[in-house]
Amino acid sequence: MKDRLFRDILPRVSKPVRYIGNEVNMIKKEWDQSHIKMVFAFPDVYEIGMSHIGGKILYGLINETTPHLMERSFAPWPDMEGLMRQENIPLYALESFRPLSDFDVVGFSLQYELSITNVLNMLDLGGIPVKSKERGPQDPIVIAGGPVVFNPEPFTDFFDAFLIGDGEEITVEFLDCLYKHRNLPREELLYLLASEIEGVYVPSLYTVAYREDGTLKEMRPIREGIPARVRKRLVHDLDNSYYPDQPIVPYMDIVHDRAVLEVMRGCQRACRFCHAGMVYRPLREKSVAVVKKQAEAQLKNTGFDEVSLASLSTLDYSGVNELVKHLVETYADKGIGVSLPSLRVDAFSIDLANEVQKVRKTTLTLAPEAGTQRLRDVINKNISEDDLFKAAESAFKSGWMGLKLYFMFGLPTETNEDLDGILDLLNRVKGIGNRYSHRPVQIRASLACFVPKAHTPFQWQSQATIAELDDKRQYMLKHKIKNVKVSFHDSHVSFLEGVLARGDRRLGDIIYLAWQKECKFDGWSEYFKFDTWMEAFANFKIDPAFYTRAREYGELFPWDVIATGASQAYLRLENERAKKGISTPDCRMADCVGCGVCPHFGLAPFHLPNQPVNLPADIMTENIKEEA
Structure with a gap:
């Protein structure tokens, strides 16, 4: 099959390097000598999936420290998929070119709710029954992890099990248990995995009932030994947990094409809208000494010319000053730069940004999130306008020529005054920039639609309707500011995201029908088919707005089966x-x-x-x- 791919198929598709494997630092273990064979499946294109830190950690952990094997597979772009279906080529793993159906475990990383149709598409392309109830003894165990599985209920039709929490804490244990009990029937094997391993949620072992008004009445295990609530797994000590020294170096540009160092996990800021900030609690830091060693190893083994410091809030890392100073002093003369994610809105952030980008200054990213102090207090974004203006002044004084600012709209209690506040902030920031620059500065604002998420303080709040969001968008577009570019996230995409984020098991049939109607790559604007999704809802007589409504405190939620600790x-x-x-x-x-x-x-x-x-x-x- 590999010869046929390289000869007849890949010359006919865009970006064929996505499908060839054999990258620098790729690990290919002996198939017959490995215990459990697992494929890490990412339901998006290669360049996005290869930028995911979690996948790099699991790939190295399984292949370097266990007798098991892990290979990789990504969603093929539609041109490649068309040829695969036409030529009867199954979706394969990049290391061995074996079809997904040959593996014992297929593990998906769910980073975004709208990637679910790609999951179904990859299973079908890989020769695996899409629905878990249709899989037989010879089919792989299909699992999922990632932030989306903290409400796994909309996706239960398609997965045999969910791994909740930090993957490096649970995956090896899961594979060891699977190997130990490999000769058991499928149903008994899943029962043992759920009963013996904390953090494993097997949805088929729970029964669900609903009230006449559509709300959840009851959810309980159907066998003894299965927990009523599944507690997430947690890495307690990041210094002593596995982190890859030799990550794969792709042959093409990927989204994060650099050495990536995780400096901490979790966040203590407590923004009330932030799903990741809640489900990845508590905050855990790596020591500066360990990060220094990991930086040295990754740069030595990859040849990357940039280091990124990754976390939910990198500028809150207690050792960030010492670490950045060390990286700049050690690697700047070798042409290796340091990159930071979006910055806190304060002068300290700007000083640090100046330190890492002394040569050229392009655009800085700040995230005020809301346009007025009142609304920032509502969402618990503990920054002030004074912080923002001082940060902007520091940036433009230092030679930066542009700022990008992130906001949300459709937030709880939001009024037109809050939208006016965004416009006022942008105008004043532009004025500060023009005061310190010889040519007009560029200000960009990105406005995302607020989506209430499970396990957050806003899980009880309603989501603004598409019409309400579009009205807010039109209101802001009436007040254009010269040299300020404002972009808005698609309200239809956000609506569907909100439905899936707080959905229940009844959405499984809708997801399956939407996929049958050719929905895939729903996170990509050129492929998103909102009307097709709405047809699927109508087919089953389910109103999607039921899932975006406000909730009462006494209501039982589908995601209550998962315990985050909060x-x-x-x-x-x-x-x-x-x-x-x-x-x-x-x-x-x-x-x-x-x-x-x-x-x-x-x-x-x-x-x-x-x-x-x-x-x-x-x-x-x-x-x-x-x-x-």
């Missing part, structure tokens, strides 16, 4: 504080806010040096009672 008491409290416009401080620099995650996992709260931590007894007591 208590419902804390999330309710934060939702109430949002309604009152009361902000909650960063728990590293103030008293513990009582989310419950640290005691849930037996960890001491992380706080900055010389910052006392006091536990609020009333909230902590309520959390403990709730867990009981």
Whole structure:
């Protein structure tokens, strides 16, 4: 098949390098000598999937430290898929060119809800029954992990199991158990995986019932030994957990085409809209010494000319100053640069950005999120207009020629005054830039539609309708500002994302029908078919707006089967504080806010040096009672 691919197929597709494998640092283990054969499947194109840190960690961990084998597969672009179907070529792994159906486990990384149709497409192309109930003894176990699986219910028809939490903490244990019990029937094997391994959710082992109004009535295990709630797995010590020294070097440009160093995991900022900030709690840092060693190893083994410091909030990393100074001093004369993600809105961020980009200054990215202080207090974005203006002034004084600012619209309690606030901020930032520049500065603003997510304080909030979002967009477009480019996320895409993000098992039939109607690459504007999705909902007489509505505190949620460690008491409290416009401080620099995650996992709260931590007894007591 490989010869046929290279001779007859790949010369006829765009970017054929996506499909050839054999990259620098690729690991190809002996098939017959490996225990469990697993393929890491990413439901998007190669250049996006190869930028994913989690996949790099798991690939190295499994192949370098266990007797198991892990290979890779990505969603083929439609031109490649068309030829594969026409020529009867199954979707294959890049290391061995074996079809997905040859593997014992196919593991998908779900980073985005709208990638689900690509999952179905990849299973079908790989010769695996799309629905779990149709798989037989010879079919692979199909699993998924990633942030999306913290509400796995809309996708339960298609997966045998979900791995909840940090992948390096659970995947090896999962494969070891699978190998140990490999001769058992499929149903008993799944039962043992769910009963023996914390963090494994097997949806077929739970029964679900609904009330007449459509809300969830009950969800419970159907066999003894299966947990009523599945607790996420957590890496406690990042310094001693696996991280790759020799990541694969692709032959083509990828989204993050650089050495990537994870400096910390989790976030303590407590933004009420942020799903990742909630489900990846608590904050855990790597020591500067360990990151230095990992930087040296990756640069030596890859030849990359740039290092990226990755986390949810890199500028909050307590060792960022020391680390950046070391990287610049050590590697600048070798032509190796340092990149930072979007910056905090303060002068410290700008000083650090100046340090890493001394040669040329192009565009900085800041994320105010909302246009007024009132609304920033609602969402708990603890920055002020003064912070933003001082940061902009520092940037333009230092020679930066442009700023990109991220905002959301459709936020809870938002009014036209808040939209006016965005326009006012942009106008004033442009004015600051023009004051310090000899030529007009470029200001870009990106506005994303707010989508309420599971396990956040806003999980009870309604999502703005498509019509409401479009009205807000039109309102802002009436007030154009010269040399300020404003772009908006597609409200139709965000609506469907919101439906899937807080959906339940009844969406499985709709997803399957949408895929049958050729929906795929739904996150790509040129392939998104909103009308086809709405036809699928209509076919099953389900109103998608049911899933974007406001929720009551007493309602049982589909995602309640997953325990993140953050208590419902804390999330309710934060939702109430949002309604009152009361902000909650960063728990590293103030008293513990009582989310419950640290005691849930037996960890001491992380706080900055010389910052006392006091536990609020009333909230902590309520959390403990709730867990009981």
